[in-house]
Each structure stands twice: as C-alpha cells, then as structure tokens.
Amino acid sequence: MTKPNKFIVIEGLDGSGKSTQLKLITAHLQNAGIKYQHIHFPVMGEGYYGQLTAEFLRGDLGALDQVHPKIAALIFAGNRVEHLEQINQWLADGYVVIADRYVNSNIAFQCAKFDNQTEKDTLKKWILEFEYEFNLLPRPASSLFLDVPFASIKKSLTNQREGDDRAYLQGKSDIHEDSLDLQEKVRQEYLQMVKEQPDFHLIKCSDEKGNYLPPEQIHAEIKARFDQLNEG
Ligand SMILES: Nc1ncnc2c1ncn2[C@@H]1O[C@H](COP(=O)(O)OP(=O)(O)O)[C@@H](O)[C@H]1O
Numbered sequence: 001m002t003k004p005n006k007f008i009v010i011e012g013l014d015g016s017g018k019s020t021q022l023k024l025i026t027a028h029l030q031n032a033g034i035k036y037q038h039i040h041f042p043v044m045g046e047g048y049y050g051q052l053t054a055e056f057l058r059g060d061l062g063a064l065d066q067v068h069p070k071i072a073a074l075i076f077a078g079n080r081v082e083h084l085e086q087i088n089q090w091l092a093d094g095y096v097v098i099a100d101r102y103v104n105s106n107i108a109f110q111c112a113k114f115d116n117q118t119e120k121d122t123l124k125k126w127i128l129e130f131e132y133e134f135n136l137l138p139r140p141a142s143s144l145f146l147d148v149p150f151a152s153i154k155k156s157l158t159n160q161r162e163g164d165d166r167a168y169l170q171g172k173s174d175i176h177e178d179s180l181d182l183q184e185k186v187r188q189e190y191l192q193m194v195k196e197q198p199d200f201h202l203i204k205c206s207d208e209k210g211n212y213l214p215p216e217q218i219h220a221e222i223k224a225r226f227d228q229l230n231e232g
C-alpha cells in the first residue's frame with residue numbers, strides 16, 4: 001500500500017503536552033506558508049461514535065475494568081471512520097495533515113488494560129487490521145511519541161484540567177485520566193510500538209537529569225521531523 005507522505009501523528013500519555021506542541025508546530029507551518037489541517041482524536045460531541053466515546057470516557061458505559069478493551073477500541077475506531085473522508089480529502093488536496101492521537105492511541109490505551117501478553121498481541125493485531133485494512137484508514141508517514149517524565153504526567157493529571165475540551169465530561173472525571181496505573185502501562189505499550197514500527201519515533205522530552213524540557217526545546221525536535229517530511 002502506498003503511504004500518503006504528509007500525514008503526521010502526535011502521540012503520548014494524557015497531559016503529555018500534545019496540544020502545546022500542536023500549537024507550536026501549526027504556528028511554524030503558518031509562518032513558513034505551508035498549508036496544513038489538523039484534527040484531534042477522539043472527535044467528541046458529534047456523530048454517533050463521538051457521543052459514544054464521550055459516554056465511554058466519562059464512565060457512563062461502565063468503569064475502567066467493566067468495558068472490554070476490544071469494545072472500547074471499536075468505539076474509538078468508529079469515531080475515526082466518521083472523519084475518514086475529511087482526512088482523505090485534505091491529503092488529496094496536498095495539505096500537511098496533523099493528527100493529535102490516531103490508531104496507535106487505541107493500541108496503547110486498550111492493550112495496556114490486559115496483563116497477559118497474548119491478549120495484548122491479539123488485540124494489537126486486530127486493531128491494526130480492523131482500522132487500516134478493513135476501515136481503510138490512511139497510514140501516517142510518521143508518528144511521534146512525546147516521552148514525558150512520568151512525574152510531570154502525574155502533576156498534569158492530578159491538577160484540575162480545564163477548558164472547553166472538557167465539556168464531554170459533564171462534570172464527571174475521565175476514566176483513563178483517573179488511573180495513573182493505566183497511564184504507566186500505556187507508556188510501556190508506546191515504547192514497545194516505537195521498537196516495532198519503523199515510522200514511529202520517540203521524542204525525548206526530558207534532559208539527562210530527567211527534568212521536563214521547555215516546550216520550545218521539544219518543539220525544535222518536532223519541527224526538524226516536519227521539515228524533513230516536507231522536503232522529502
Ligand atoms: N514542555 C512542558 N513543560 C512543562 N509543562 C508543559 C510542557 N508542555 C505542556 N505543559 C503543560 O502540561 C499540561 C498538559 O499539556 P497539554 O498540551 O494540554 O497536553 P495534552 O494535549 O497532551 O493533554 C498543560 O498545563 C501545559 O501547559
């Protein structure tokens with residue numbers, strides 16, 4: 001299958017600075033006169049799957065251990081199908097397309113809920129086949145994993161998170177963000193995928209002492225990846 005060459009995905013744990021980096025990279029593309037579009041998955045609050053995703057994350061469909069990870073994966077995958085045509089159109093029109101989360105989020109968060117390696121591997125294979133081969137989602141040219149010190153994730157998730165994008169919670173809490181144990185396991189899934197997928201790159205967001213790097217410094221590395229893609 002040929003890959004669209006201007007599709008980049010930003011991945012990471014909840015509260016890992018994806019929105020911060022998305023703002024910086026879109027400002028850079030804007031200044032450079034490069035036409036781009038971006039999308040954040042899950043797209044909540046619209047469409048049947050968007051509504052289902054919000055219900056799932058605020059716990060209306062059951063607690064973290066009550067919804068089978070394959071069913072949760074199916075909901076997030078359906079949400080992507082609702083926006084598939086739009087992404088394909090952007091790519092056909094020659095835009096650089098940036099997704100804040102994509103298929104690898106589904107693998108990382110849902111496979112992390114299993115302890116057993118065979119169950120993890122089986123679900124990973126299923127998600128990859130279902131989303132790329134059955135639903136025919138475009139494959140990203142490159143995905144970037146923001147590897148942030150876990151202490152900073154803890155801080156970010158224990159602080160009250162605010163903003164319009166929290167409306168889906170309707171005053172409740174997010175079942176993924178509530179579990180730091182899950183977030184730690186999700187990080188392991190991401191690290192494993194970085195090893196397995198040649199187009200998945202780790203962006204180290206800490207210095208040698210383990211301190212969180214400032215946003216601009218992280219941006220410099222991300223920008224270099226984008227510039228490479230645009231030149232290629
Ligand atoms: N490099 C950084 N150093 C310190 N704090 C950061 C950094 N990047 C983001 N933050 C802060 O961390 C929190 C989560 O960042 P955000 O970009 O909203 O993450 P996400 O989109 O992954 O949920 C915000 O309060 C943001 O200001």
Ligand SMILES: Cc1cn([C@H]2C[C@H](O)[C@@H](COP(=O)(O)OP(=O)(O)O)O2)c(=O)[nH]c1=O
Binds near residue numbers: 014101110
């Ligand atoms: C896109 C996607 C997200 N998720 C998870 C990751 C997040 O915990 C949650 C929703 O993400 P969101 O709250 O938008 O992420 P962030 O806090 O990083 O801005 O859904 C999946 O499990 N599968 C998926 O396919």
